[in-house]
Amino acid sequence: xxxxxxxxxxxxxxxxxxxxxxxxxxxxxxxxxxxxxxxxxxxxxxxxxxxxxxxxxxxxxxxxxxxxxxxxxxxxxxxxxxxxxxxxxxxxxxxxxxxxxxxxxxxxxxxxxxxxxxxxxxxxxxxxxxxxxxxxxxxxxxxxxxxxxxxxxxxxxxxxxxxxxxxxxxxxxxxxxxxxxxxxxxxxxxxxxxxxxxxxxxxxxxxxxxxxxxxxxxxxxxxxxxxxxxxxxxxxxxxxxxxxxxxxxxxxxxxxxxxxxxxxxxxxxxxxxxxxxxxxxxxxxxxxxxxxxxxxxxxxxxxxxxxxxxxxxxxxxxxxxxxxxxxxxxxxxxxxxxxxxxxxxxxxxxxxxxxxxxxxxxxxxxxxxxxxxxxxxxxxxxxxxxxxxxxxxxxxxxxxxxxxxxxxxxxxxxxxxxxxxxxxxxxxxxxxxxxxxxxxxxxxxxxxxxxxxxxxxxxxxxxxxxxxxxxxxxxxxxxxxxxxxxxxxxxxxxxxxxxxxxxxxxxxxxxxxxxxxxxxxx
Amino acid sequence: xxxxxxxxxxxxxxxxxxxxxxxxxxxxxxxxxxxxxxxxxxxxxxxxxxxxxxxxxxxxxxxxxxxxxxxxxxxxxxxxxxxxxxxxxxxxxxxxxxxxxxxxxxxxxxxxxxxxxxxxxxxxxxxxxxxxxxxxxxxxxxxxxxxxxxxxxxxxxxxxxxxxxxxxxxxxxxxxxxxxxxxxxxxxxxxxxxxxxxxxxxxxxxxxxxxxx
Numbered sequence: 001x002x003x004x005x006x007x008x009x010x011x012x013x014x015x016x017x018x019x020x021x022x023x024x025x026x027x028x029x030x031x032x033x034x035x036x037x038x039x040x041x042x043x044x045x046x047x048x049x050x051x052x053x054x055x056x057x058x059x060x061x062x063x064x065x066x067x068x069x070x071x072x073x074x075x076x077x078x079x080x081x082x083x084x085x086x087x088x089x090x091x092x093x094x095x096x097x098x099x100x101x102x103x104x105x106x107x108x109x110x111x112x113x114x115x116x117x118x119x120x121x122x123x124x125x126x127x128x129x130x131x132x133x134x135x136x137x138x139x140x141x142x143x144x145x146x147x148x149x150x151x152x153x154x155x156x157x158x159x160x161x162x163x164x165x166x167x168x169x170x171x172x173x174x175x176x177x178x179x180x181x182x183x184x185x186x187x188x189x190x191x192x193x194x195x196x197x198x199x200x201x202x203x204x205x206x207x208x209x210x211x212x213x214x215x216x217x218x219x220x221x222x223x224x225x226x227x228x229x230x231x232x233x234x235x236x237x238x239x240x241x242x243x244x245x246x247x248x249x250x251x252x253x254x255x256x257x258x259x260x261x262x263x264x265x266x267x268x269x270x271x272x273x274x275x276x277x278x279x280x281x282x283x284x285x286x287x288x289x290x291x292x293x294x295x296x297x298x299x300x301x302x303x304x305x306x307x308x309x310x311x312x313x314x315x316x317x318x319x320x321x322x323x324x325x326x327x328x329x330x331x332x333x334x335x336x337x338x339x340x341x342x343x344x345x346x347x348x349x350x351x352x353x354x355x356x357x358x359x360x361x362x363x364x365x366x367x368x369x370x371x372x373x374x375x376x377x378x379x380x381x382x383x384x385x386x387x388x389x390x391x392x393x394x395x396x397x398x399x400x401x402x403x404x405x406x407x408x409x410x411x412x413x414x415x416x417x418x419x420x421x422x423x424x425x426x427x428x429x430x431x432x433x434x435x436x437x438x439x440x441x442x443x444x445x446x447x448x449x450x451x452x453x454x455x456x457x458x459x460x461x462x463x464x465x466x467x468x469x470x471x472x473x474x475x476x477x478x479x480x481x482x483x484x485x486x487x488x489x490x491x492x493x494x495x496x497x498x499x500x501x502x503x504x505x506x507x508x509x510x511x512x513x514x515x516x517x518x519x520x521x522x
Numbered sequence: 523x524x525x526x527x528x529x530x531x532x533x534x535x536x537x538x539x540x541x542x543x544x545x546x547x548x549x550x551x552x553x554x555x556x557x558x559x560x561x562x563x564x565x566x567x568x569x570x571x572x573x574x575x576x577x578x579x580x581x582x583x584x585x586x587x588x589x590x591x592x593x594x595x596x597x598x599x600x601x602x603x604x605x606x607x608x609x610x611x612x613x614x615x616x617x618x619x620x621x622x623x624x625x626x627x628x629x630x631x632x633x634x635x636x637x638x639x640x641x642x643x644x645x646x647x648x649x650x651x652x653x654x655x656x657x658x659x660x661x662x663x664x665x666x667x668x669x670x671x672x673x674x675x676x677x678x679x680x681x682x683x684x685x686x687x688x689x690x691x692x693x694x695x696x697x698x699x700x701x702x703x704x705x706x707x708x709x710x711x712x713x714x715x716x717x718x719x720x721x722x723x724x725x726x727x728x729x730x731x732x733x734x735x
Contacts, residue, residue: 296600341575351573353555354546354596358603390613391543396578396595403606415602 061181175324176259183256190249193238200231201253205260212264217271221382224257228385247387254385255325262324265383267375276374284369284408289426289433294416295359300347309346313339314368321371326384329376330394337397340364354400362404377402537584540704541591545611547635548620549628550599553654556685557620558594561695564688583699590699592616608642616648616698621669623653623682624661629669636676648701650679652694657684 019027019035021042031039183201187194204227212220231253235246267273292299301307316336323329340360344352352360370376380398381389389395407415413423425431546554555576562581563573577596582589597603597610611617617639621632632651639649651673653664666682673680679697683690 338574341577345574351555351559351576354577354598355550355555355600357575357577357596358598358606359600391541391593393578396593399595399609400577403603403609406606406609407603410605 061184064184179256179259183252186252193235197231197249197253201256205257208261212261217265217268217382220265224261224383225386227257228254232385232387250385250387251327254327258325258383261383266324266379267372271378273375273378274372277372280373280405280409281369281371284366286427287366287408287411290363290366290416291433292363294418294433295363297359297363298348298352298356299343299360299363303346306343306346309339309343310364310367313337313343313364317364317368317370320376326380327388327394329380330384330388330398333397333401334394336364337361337400358400358403358407361400362407365401365404365408373405377405538588538704539591540588540702541593542615542702543595543613544592544616544618544698545595545597545614546618546620547597547607547611547632547639548599548618549622549625549631552599552620552622552625552628553685554599554618554620555596557618557652557654557683557691558596560685560688560691562594581695583695585699588704590702590704592695592699607638611639611643611647614643614647616650616702617643618650618652618694618698619678620652620654621664622655623664623669624655624658626663629653629664633672636678640676646703648679648698650681650694650698653680653682654685656682656689657686 016033017026019025019038020033021035021038023035023038025035025037027033027035028039031043034042184198187198190197208220208223211223215223228250232246232250235249236243239245267277292301299306299310301310313336316332316339320329320332320336323332337357340357341352344356344360348356365373389398413420416423418426422431422433426433546558548554558579559573559576562579579594579596580591581594582591584590595610595614597607619632619635619639621628623629636649636651639647651669653666653669669682670680672678679694679701681690681694681697683694685691
């Protein structure tokens with residue numbers, strides 16, 4: 001049993017955990033394997049170099065965007081600048097807020113992110129809306145350039161608040177910028193409609209930024225879905241019904257929008273998603289004893305290829321949590337499902353039907369216990385383009401995952417063909433049903449049985465011995481008593497010894513005279 | 523393969539494409555996936571080489587002026603997964619309920635499925651009943667007339683099929699394709715709106731909720 005789980009588990013070598021610079025401290029993958037100290041040093045060097053490159057890139061982007069939109073747009077989008085940058089800043093605030101809630105009490109500068117940026121933007125003498133994206137990038141870069149203590153007003157200990165996660169927030173924003181760049185590149189290939197799409201998307205993100213504080217996540221989901229619907233309707237008329245092209249554009253739109261909204265709408269604090277995540281996680285942990293046999297999973301993990309596939313499937317489903325775009329999350333589920341099909345195919349040598357697939361998926365989910373499972377499902381349901389969810393391969397596998405989770409949540413004795421008593425005992429940990437390990441465990445069980453048998457027998461022997469002892473004592477007493485009784489009853493009389501044979505014979509004279517010897521003449 | 527009906531090579535002229543979600547229901551091992559594999563891949567045994575999974579497959583049928591694209595969702599037939607079925611047939615425009623003619627209990631189960639679909643699935647769902655394994659007629663336990671009468675009474679399409687010999691497999695899908703409404707509003711994107719998969723619906727439906735640990 002332990003061997004099995006070891007093979008299935010994700011192995012991490014001790015040395016891989018250490019800082020790659022070899023300082024002896026533990027590293028962190030978020031810091032590219034460095035420890036916090038080395039990362040800061042390294043990061044500083046790299047950043048200096050990258051900043052220069054990024055400056056160049058940002059300026060180029062700005063020029064390009066300007067060139068791209070100069071022809072079509074006038075000054076109409078100018079007023080929207082403030083909400084947009086506010087949105088960006090709010091995001092970084094969100095991040096620091098989570099880490100430094102306590103620190104907020106000491107320093108009133110938790111909103112330092114927005115404060116420090118304001119004069120910067122103002123200093124740029126109100127750039128036109130079309131420059132905004134590049135401007136955000138420039139501003140971000142400036143933040144990095146400027147030492148944190150310069151950003152705050154002199155009285156505030158701003159570096160305290162800023163310190164906790166510079167790398168993380170920076171990385172996220174780099175990712176966001178990368179997505180924006182890709183999006184713009186993609187839209188350029190569409191020429192005129194591209195501009196329109198970009199305008200719409202930006203306007204939408206701005207309106208979302210104003211909404212997300214006072215609206216429920218369902219309302220936000222509704223907004224996003226309406227936006228998808230309107231956008232795809234308009235694209236459909238534009239492309240004259242070529243749904244394929246519409247889908248391609250919609251995928252990009254979804255990627256752009258959701259990368260930006262992710263932080264605020266994934267597992268938001270206003271919902272109980274997190275509570276549900278924990279409940280599912282606890283539930284799956286409590287079901288650790290469920291075996292392949294109970295679920296009738298047609299997968300034989302003794303075959304190395306199959307076991308590899310199972311590991312791959314587990315990795316893929318866990319990876320889902322790391323993606324930001326709903327469609328990327330769906331892709332992880334689909335990849336996991338394909339691995340499952342492969343595992344079944346290798347075991348059974350025939351294509352798997354749903355009869356085989358669903359139990360295996362349930363098994364994989366139980367084995368993987370994917371992080372924030374409910375949050376991910378909810379997020380996909382709320383913010384994925386609905387055409388992806390209800391139809392197509394991705395939609396099918398997503399439905400299966402939902403089914404697997406629903407099954408796990410209400411799983412009972414009957415659904416595993418167990419008696420309610422057994423189920424209860426396994427759930428409470430009083431017993432373990434694992435018997436697939438032929439030697440080890442069963443031998444232990446046998447030995448235990450034997451030992452308890454021996455104990456019982458020894459007890460019996462001891463009992464017998466004790467009884468024998470008391471019996472012996474009783475017997476001794478009894479004999480002594482009997483002897484005493486007899487002795488009492490027949491007291492010992494010692495008579496004087498007889499003097500001669502006839503001495504005490506009173507009737508001697510009445511006896512006939514002794515026979516005299518007679519001689520017969522012969 | 524002779525029997526793809528009035529099938530015609532795809533893509534000539536302005537053919538309308540309609541896409542439908544078709545869900546497969548039926549007891550375990552009645553041959554749901556074999557039926558679909560036969561329809562999609564054409565072979566019974568040989569398909570094993572190329573296909574890794576038969577749970578989700580897509581295939582088109584060409585009618586006169588329309589291409590009907592079926593997206594086929596297989597469901598797990600085991601009784602223990604019965605309560606999850608609504609998540610699969612939600613939003614489906616067609617369903618094939620399969621039973622095994624050599625096993626009367628699978629026919630009873632099929633009847634239950636039909637009843638459930640007519641009560642809970644989309645109101646204008648097209649339902650077909652398939653009596654599979656008709657090649658095993660000598661072990662038949664469900665009479666053709668019995669199933670036929672039942673199908674007529676409940677307004678279903680009915681055919682006896684054999685995934686093994688390919689009998690009636692394409693015919694069945696063709697018959698369903700003909701019965702599908704071919705308006706543009708059937709675009710799945712539109713149909714899907716406001717019908718997202720919601721776990722909580724399913725949770726609320728089930729009376730035996732979980733204990734949470």
